[in-house]
Amino acid sequence: MRKYVQVLKLNLQTSLAYKGNFIFTSLMDVFRVIAEIAFWKVLFDNAQGRKINGYNFNSIITYYIFMFIIASFTNVGSIGYKVANEIKDGALNNLLVRPIHYFGYYFTETLSQKLLNLLIALLMFIPVIVFRFGDLQAEIPAAQFCLLPVVVLCSLILSFLINILISLFVFWMTEVASLFLLKDILLDLASGRVFPLDLFPGPLLNAFSVLPFMYCTYFPAVMITKGLSAEALYRGLWIQLVWILVLYGLIKIIWRMGLKKYTGTGA
Amino acid sequence: MLAGIKNLFLRQFENKVAVDHINFSIQEGEFVGFIGPNGAGKTTTIKMLSGIIHPTEGAISVMGYIPHRLEHGFKKNFSITMGQKNQLWWDLPAIDSFQLIKEIYEITEPDYTRTLQELTELLEVQSILNTPLRNLSLGERMKFELIGAFLHGPKVLFLDEPTIGLDVSSRRRIRDFLKYINVEKKVTVILTSHYLEDIEELCNRIIAISHGKIIYDGSLSDITTGELPINDIFESLFNK
Numbered sequence: 001m002r003k004y005v006q007v008l009k010l011n012l013q014t015s016l017a018y019k020g021n022f023i024f025t026s027l028m029d030v031f032r033v034i035a036e037i038a039f040w041k042v043l044f045d046n047a048q049g050r051k052i053n054g055y056n057f058n059s060i061i062t063y064y065i066f067m068f069i070i071a072s073f074t075n076v077g078s079i080g081y082k083v084a085n086e087i088k089d090g091a092l093n094n095l096l097v098r099p100i101h102y103f104g105y106y107f108t109e110t111l112s113q114k115l116l117n118l119l120i121a122l123l124m125f126i127p128v129i130v131f132r133f134g135d136l137q138a139e140i141p142a143a144q145f146c147l148l149p150v151v152v153l154c155s156l157i158l159s160f161l162i163n164i165l166i167s168l169f170v171f172w173m174t175e176v177a178s179l180f181l182l183k184d185i186l187l188d189l190a191s192g193r194v195f196p197l198d199l200f201p202g203p204l205l206n207a208f209s210v211l212p213f214m215y216c217t218y219f220p221a222v223m224i225t226k227g228l229s230a231e232a233l234y235r236g237l238w239i240q241l242v243w244i245l246v247l248y249g250l251i252k253i254i255w256r257m258g259l260k261k262y263t264g265t266g267a
Numbered sequence: 268m269l270a271g272i273k274n275l276f277l278r279q280f281e282n283k284v285a286v287d288h289i290n291f292s293i294q295e296g297e298f299v300g301f302i303g304p305n306g307a308g309k310t311t312t313i314k315m316l317s318g319i320i321h322p323t324e325g326a327i328s329v330m331g332y333i334p335h336r337l338e339h340g341f342k343k344n345f346s347i348t349m350g351q352k353n354q355l356w357w358d359l360p361a362i363d364s365f366q367l368i369k370e371i372y373e374i375t376e377p378d379y380t381r382t383l384q385e386l387t388e389l390l391e392v393q394s395i396l397n398t399p400l401r402n403l404s405l406g407e408r409m410k411f412e413l414i415g416a417f418l419h420g421p422k423v424l425f426l427d428e429p430t431i432g433l434d435v436s437s438r439r440r441i442r443d444f445l446k447y448i449n450v451e452k453k454v455t456v457i458l459t460s461h462y463l464e465d466i467e468e469l470c471n472r473i474i475a476i477s478h479g480k481i482i483y484d485g486s487l488s489d490i491t492t493g494e495l496p497i498n499d500i501f502e503s504l505f506n507k
Contacts, residue, residue: 003370010356010367017358017399093319094354097347099339100371259335264319 003100004108011112026120033068037061053199059225062136063196065125067221071193072114072121074155074216077184079110080163084170084180090264103164103251110160139227147233151220154240159216161247162187168251171258192218212243285311287479288325293457293472295422298449300470300487301459304504308479309459310349313425316457317347330423343372346416350428353400354412360397361411365418372419379418386414389444406437413441417448424448426458430465442468463501475500 015022044057055063083106086092095102129136140148166183170176188194190213197205197218208214219236222228228236286308293299303309314320315327318334318341327334332341348354355364369379387393390410400408409429416424426445430438446469448454460466466473467487475483483500 003367003373006367006370010359010363013363014356014358090352093314093347093349094352096319096337097317097342097345098371099342260321262320264314 004104007105007108008112011109012116015113015116022116026117026124029068029072029121030124033064036064040064055196055199058135059137060196062138062225063221065128065136066138066224067192067196067217069118069121069125070152070155070220070224071191071217073118073152074114074159074220075193076110076114076156076159076163077180077187078113079106079160080167080183081180082106082109083164084167084176087167087170087258087262088174088176092262093264096264102255106164107157107160111156114156138224140224141227144223144228144230144233147237148220148223151223151233151237151240154237154244155216155220157244158212158240158247159191161244161251162212162216165247165251165254168254168258171254171261187213187216190214191216192221196222198222210239212239212247215240215243285479286315286322286476289476289479289481291474291481291484293455295455296449296453297472298445298456298470299458300466300473301457301476302461302466302473302500302504303459303476307476309476310427312476313347313427313457313459317345317425318342319347343419344421345423345425346419346421347425348412348416348427348429350409350426350431353408355400355408355415357401358399360399361392361415362396364400364411364415368415368418374419378420382418382420383414386417386444389447390414390440406433409433409437409441410444413444417454420452422454424454424456426456428459428461430460430462438462438465445469463498473500475504477504 040060095105192214197208197214301309315322316329316334318337321335330344332338355361392410395403395407430441442465449456472486474481
């Protein structure tokens with residue numbers, strides 16, 4: 001366990017070594033939220049007080065802000081690129097020969113970055129929440145509040161596993177940049193980072209509810225903003241756990257197959 | 268152009284055999300020079316010995332372990348350093364990377380402190396332990412890479428061109444270091460290098476490989492005639 005704590009520490013140190021880069025990345029996210037808010041403002045101004053699928057301007061902004069805070073923690077697209085590149089250019093060799101668990105190592109690295117991102121996102125939005133700009137509505141029942149960290153952690157693990165699974169295709173494809181672009185777009189959409197998924201027609205939403213993607217962001221965001229019945233919450237948590245096990249199993253199999261093909265290219 | 272389009276639809280792969288039916292065994296405490304021209308299969312062999320890649324055929328045993336099973340017991344007892352790859356953290360001082368290595372290999376505090384002090388003194392790098400790696404010269408970085416490879420006290424050390432691109436004095440210091448760990452610490456070392464002095468000064472046995480096949484395996488000097496086959500081997504390998 002201590003080795004992973006050390007990995008966490010070193011990663012925090014590296015992130016802080018590049019303060020400028022880190023601040024600009026965070027700023028980029030802020031502009032994204034501002035752009036989304038501006039877009040919905042125009043839309044609702046023209047809808048003249050009507051609701052869109054049950055959303056009014058306030059509830060949609062609430063969704064965006066909480067979704068953004070959660071996504072800052074659970075959106076781990078960059079780790080997939082990193083793993084894929086390490087396999088491609090042979091940097092994986094360095095980890096392969098050391099007595100440490102590869103995915104444990106990568107997960108720790110992700111966790112350290114995500115903790116920093118979450119911290120920044122919270123700092124940015126605490127003023128918004130405290131001073132009640134735009135009348136935010138969080139409907140989460142007090143009883144479910146203690147389960148929130150569990151759900152969000154499961155979301156992170158799920159999102160991590162999906163990204164790792166896709167990155168492993170690099171064992172067979174050598175170049176996965178295009179696959180990753182496609183993945184980012186689909187994952188953004190399917191996990192509710194573009195707009196709330198209940199704007200989709202019912203049958204589509206039902207299909208999404210058995211796939212893992214919406215449990216990466218949408219599920220915890222709805223849990224906070226709209227509130228879930230106890231039944232819906234436990235069902236979602238179960239689906240998260242089942243997918244985590246399924247994906248982890250798949251990754252182990254594909255990893256073993258991939259290593260047989262691995263050539264450790266580049267010196 | 269046409270070939271390029273054809274290639275898009277009908278891909279043809281050619282299987283290149285990098286290492287072909289090589290066979291050798293190395294005793295504990297030996298210092299083996301593994302030599303051959305670029306592309307001969309040296310690195311491939313070392314990668315197979317350290318478990319990074321799977322052999323398509325044949326069997327390998329290192330300290331009784333099958334390398335590509337990547338068992339922790341195996342990994343704790345060997346180390347691999349490649350002259351062209353960084354293993355330490357680029358943005359951080361070497362001391363931070365060493366702390367990580369200490370935790371990964373579960374090295375005890377007294378062992379760690381003693382080994383680190385001994386090795387940094389030997390390579391004279393105490394004064395730059397706290398400088399971020401990216402600000403160091405190639406030679407200084409290589410010295411740290413070697414320390415990093417040796418902190419956990421491996422029994423077997425694979426070194427793939429550790430002296431590549433270094434100046435004469437750095438190379439000499441690294442040679443002294445390697446001699447020390449082989450003689451004093453009883454570490455078995457397999458070294459690849461394109462520098463004749465490295466091989467001559469360090470190795471008591473050489474394995475020469477060309478096009479994936481072993482063309483010489485034996486001592487550097489012929490005991491009966493006193494001749495140096497190493498010179499001929501270098502000649503025939505590199506001056507074609």
